[in-house]
Amino acid sequence: MNKRATFSNSWLAAALLLPQLLLVFIFFYWPSGEALWWSFTLERPFGGGNEWVGFYNYLSVLQDSRYWGSVRVSVIFAIAASALSILLALMLAVFVDRRMRGHQILKTGFFLPYALAAPAVGLAFRFIFAPDAGLIAGINRVFPGLWNPALDGNDALTLIILAQAWSLVGYNFIFFLAGLQSIPRALLEAGAMDGAGPLRRVWDLQLPLLAPTLFFLLVINITDSFVNSFGIVDIVTSGGPARATELMVYKVYTDGFQGKDSSLAATQSVILMVLIMALTFVQFRFIERKVHYN
Template identity: 75%
Template sequence: MEKRATFSNLWLAAALVAPQLLLVFVFFYWPSGEALYWAFTLEPPFGGSNQWVGFLNFSTVFSDAKYWASVRVSLIFALVATVLSLAIAVLLALFVDRRLPGHQVYKFTYFLPYALAAPAVGLAFRFIFAPDAGFVSAINRAFPDLWNPALDGVDALALIIMAQAWKMAGYNFVFFLAALQSIPRTLVEAGAMDGASVLRRMRDIQLPLIAPTLFFLIVINITDSFVDSFGIVDITTGGGPARATDLMVYKIYSDGFQGKDYSLAAAQSIVLMLLVVALTFVQFRFVERRIHYT
């Protein structure tokens, strides 16, 4: 029987774990509890203690057409950005895995976008794709008003999708490359000896074997699209034009900190949390069944 390791000094163990537990409580559980309290209460307009209103805030949220528009935009943003980011990352990883000349430099370069903060990414894309500057201005001179995120909602949504996909591509690239390098070289070499082309080996050997990594990254990317896209939206479009990029996470900010309706914003944050949990459950319940772990 294998002997299990034990830690006899419980006080030392508690002292080592306590700082991490304190951080988790202060920055996660405490704010979550406060949001739950505000979601079921209402602050009087002239001050005083909060009044218990039950599900009134939630019914107000669900009866708001602007909120449902925000949900629709958020779903489109999350799905398109996830697919685009994963497609770019897997292509980069497949080519780097072939050990082409300079592949060591590519490994470092492709990861750099994820090292940037979301507001920095949003600021960069705002200037790069400005309709009156850079290469986009040349395109607009040839085709007037072809691209203008400040006035066209479709252009604005495409802009934040590209920024989100670019930011997450580096993160996805690292995982895809690690998964590809864990595949035994003998399998790929056997396919080459059988006459399979490079694209055929990628499609029939490498991609099926990295399916567990792909599933993990789908969950991570969708979750990140819902909860960590505020910086990109705030710097790039500010939720506009005409609420075309008013994602759920940004609407929470605008209603709570700009509209000063903390109870309504808290209710929206609870709904967003439940939506992310539901999407994750669906992915694990139905999508994971199609994944074969080797």
């Protein structure tokens, strides 16, 4: 029977834990509590107190068709960006895992996008996919009006999906590569000896063994798409055109900081938090059942 490890100096343990607990309380629980309180009150735009109104703000938000439009766009954005990012990262990881020439350089190059801040990614994609410059301008001259994110909502949504997916590829790539390198080579060699080609080995051997990694990245990518997409949207489209890219997190900003309605913005942030928790619960409750860890 193994003896359980104990930490005899409780004061030292508390001192080591205290900074992290303070950070969590100050930057997570305190703001969440304030947002929850504000969602049940009417906050005056320029201060001066607030008034308790119960569920009035929630009813106002849930009866707003513009808000439901932002929910629809956010769901499409999160699913599309997560699927595209995971697919691209898996393909890159499979190529690097096969130890192609220069694979060490490729590892660094594929991870670099994740090191860039979201506004920088948005600014780069805004110029690369500008309809009046570069390659896109040449395509528009051949096919007039084919691509114009400034006027076409579908083009604008596609552009921020591409930017979000590209920014997450490096993060997903590292996890997929680590998962692939943990698979015994003898298993893949046995598959090759049985006549399985590279694609068949990926589909029948590597993908099932990557199920825990895939599930983890699915949760992280969807959560990130709902929460950390503000920088890309603000730089690339500013929620336009005609609110076609007004995601839930961006609507919180426009209502709270531009519209000076702190109570309405707090209500939307609480709903967004509940939605993310519900999506995470559904993923762990239903999707994780199909994940095998052994």
